[in-house]
Amino acid sequence: MTSSPMINQQDGAEPVANTSLPLWKQDGAEPFLRIENVTKKFGEFTAVDNISLDIYKNELFCLLGGSGSGKSTLLRMLAGFEAPTSGRILIDGVDMAGIQPWKRPVNMMFQSYALFPHLSVEENVAFGLKREGVARSEVKQRVAQMLDMVQLGHLGKRKPHQLSGGQRQRVALARSLVKRPKLLLLDEPLGALDKKLREETQFELINIQEELGVTFVVVTHDQEEAMTLATRIGVMNHGVIVQTAEPHDVYEYPNSRFVAEFIGSVNLFEGKVVEDEPDFVRIKSKEAGGHLYVNHGISCAPNQKVHVALRPEKIRIGKTNPGQKENCIKGIVEEIAYMGSLSVFRVRLESGKEVRVTQPNFARDMGERLTWNDEVFLSWDVDSSVVLTA
């Protein structure tokens, strides 16, 4: 893929202050895709439970969730393969109720790619254009252009079974983009690729999305994929969107234990609020063996049970006492996993609670090497942890 879109962005004119804000942060911005109170039931089972969501033009929105969270059902409703039990779906202001899949301004890239095995690569890509009644010369030209974009121009005559997994994925992408849909739906687009190919393809996808200015909705169960691809992530669980936020915010400010645990790994300390001021809270936690201090206020009832979430990489670990008044606890190293770029420590606190700490391996040989059964001090900054009430 070319790197031209990146360059274009840098060369672009100075954006006006207001428009530099992403659309979803602007007041009164018109959503491109609006999902209004959509519910889908299969018999007694509620797959999608009253979801409302606005997605804006040029977004690359990721629906992230485990299997059975309802993300695929939601995607299939956007494509028109399932009809919502109640609620509305509007694409570019048009209500999609009763509009058949073949009439929607939407294309989908299937998880299995769903390439037609009896047609060649070129015929696969041309399939949608021919149904539209596009003139033959234009079909030819647009197919060639699309195949060049995904770097498969030389393989147009091959049949799908003669291609590798990564090539098939790109044919599927070309086929879904050639009709210039307003909205592209991608169901686990990288699921079937191996790790190295995934990483390359992720960036290609982002480049293509920026180049063509198509709005993408991606369904995935892979949090890493969602973090790298998305402008915003909607975390789904049991048919409900638990949190919608930018990748950074989903990771740093999860709004619930589910999100904190689903994305990345996290240490959770259960505790009770003992001091609740506008700019800080103090939480008494038996698990942590003392008080935890967080420098943001929360709204909660006095004595409410809460959880303090702390990411493993935000904890400092060392044999010497850092002399820190707040947020410093003692423990014993129980396990060390050396993973090359970083090391993972499992530390047992006096309360019996296990804490996971990760540390980048700065130096080849760290001065103070920790070993099993060392007594260590864990400490972190007051703004490193988040209080979760849900």
Place this chain on the structure above:
Amino acid sequence: MKRRSLFLNTTAAMGFIFLYAPMIALIVYSFNKSKLVTVWGGWSLKWYGELFRNEQIIDAALLSLKIAFISASVAVVMGTMAGYVLSRFGPFRGKMILSGWITAPLVMPEVITGLSLLLLFVAMEGMFGWPSGRGTGTIIIAHVTFCMAYVAVIVQSRLSQLDETLEEAAMDLGAKPSSLFFLVTLPMIAPAIISGWLLSFTLSLDDLVIASFVSGPGNSTLPMVIFSKVRLGVSPEVNALATLMILVVAIGVVAAMFQMRRQAKLLGSQE
């Protein structure tokens, strides 16, 4: 090459002998010079010549081929439609009963099928005047009814293996259900349809019992002619005829196998 044990080799040999010894005997005796079927009188092509001079047999063979061709073609269209509905209509009231009904002719004794069809044709003639009398037309209708059950089962099982997202992808790219069937579904199930046609063709060519019930005077199919001839004593011409039929069937089966292998290679390696 894997080394095979003596046990495996013997089992295979016994199986093949059991299946093919009667046919080989028949083929050998079709070249018998002697007029007595059971006495060997040296090699000769005499009975093949006799066979082609026997107009009764030639006419019956042509009629049988015609009936088999038409019945197989009609059965393939109707059976494909039935199989498609059964696998794609989704759950509906009475689906179990309908699929049971469609496959019933597979297990129904031929005598009963033949008798019930005969009764139906007679009753219909009495009420609407159609079909007037019994003959080629009624044999074709009868053969279509039981052949389409076989086609429906074959097509349905192929469709259930087919990835349904292919059809969704076609719809997503703008194909209406009608064109989607011809552009995507039909090419994918073509091998099943071809083997359904070949099966129907042989079943129709084979059938003696049902045809005997529903045929009229002067419309004897080949199996009917052979059967009536054999009752008067086995004639060496019949051996020659049977040998030719084995040859035709063998060619058909081998062709179908090649076709299936080619398709399996195309579709199978996609996974």
